[in-house]
Amino acid sequence: MFDILKDLIFSSGVVSLTGGNLVMWLVAFVLLYLAIKKQYEPLLLLPIAFGILVVNLPLTYLMEPEHGLIWFFYHYGIELDIIPPLIFLGLGAMIDFGPLIANPKTLLLGAGAQAGLYVTFFAAVLFGFDLQEAASIAIIGGADGPTTIYLTSKLAPHLLGATAVSAYAYMALVPIIQPPIMKLLTSDHERKIVMKKLRPVSKLQRICFPIVTAMTIMLVVPSAAPLISMLMLGNLFKESGVVERLTNASANELMNIITIFLGLSVGATMTAGTFLNPKVLFIFFLGLFAFIISTAAGLLMAKFMNLFLKDKINPLIGAAGVSAVPMAARCVHKVGSEANRRNYLLMYAMGPNVAGVIGTVVAAAILLKNLG
């Protein structure tokens, strides 16, 4: 009887627990709290947190290559680049490019925000990260989860958990991080600028946009093809209006299923052994830096454009160039309406916001071309 009990205890995970495991449980519980109680990006943070928790239970071997359940999700979903493009398919089926088509100049704001990403790349190299790691950290500034995961899985897979959690965490914290930067870099007068009404966009223009964009970007930067083709296919489903079932499947069922696998797989990469070292923890600091610089670069780009534009744009919309759809646009609207209650900036900010998604993909593709 004693031997059976002894055997049970020594074959259990309890005796194999390490201090690192306990710290990771704490990280998981904090993320669970943020997801459930604060509702910060719960769709992603909840499965990520649970993935962290279960992978740090000893002897479960959930991430054991060729054997573990979550390893199969990770291997086929992320290592083989299936999940991020499928997320983009769903995203495309949800995005409205109308405000961008109505005011194509806002594409430059999506490009401006990416400047922050390259500044962070430079900073990360200065702090001792190798080029591939620096690129994976810099892409956090794009505030685009699937692109961050896509690039990191190709350039620095050992940093996947940290960069993905960092990207999603900062996306959730947009309403806290961005307003002080917006107020610092714009005057009260600039925040009050009322923009010219957007022109109407016809159905044919909406249908042509994903086709033209997909062809242009894939011809110029072929390495962007997996993400941009899926994004534009999803949008073509939506705008064509003839494949409602496919649109709904992409935006709802498929997106939800993929989100589960993505969150769980990303969380499961965060074992105590890979996560708890100063270098990885420093990524969170650099990720925040990337996000702040990208926001500032978008704002400054808008101010720069105003030097040449007859119809001035409200520079706040430049901050939406960091993707984080639609949270960054909502944040712009909120700060704008604080300055001028009658200023309704949401639709104007959606232009640079979706341009930011395209810009981040292009930036990631260029990094991949240079460093992959």
Add this chain to the structure above:
Amino acid sequence: MGTDWSKVMEVFTSGIVGVFLVMILLQILTQLSTRIIDAVENRGKGSDADPDLPTASLKD
């Protein structure tokens, strides 16, 4: 191993320039395509209204 700073500068500059070039190209093509579509659609609207004109001129 030392950092290859020439590679860092290459990635940095080609990245910034590349993103701007692609986005400017996309902006031009989007403006061009929307103008062409506008013109085609306006012409379509015009020709929808046109059938009355010859009739009127014949009556005259």
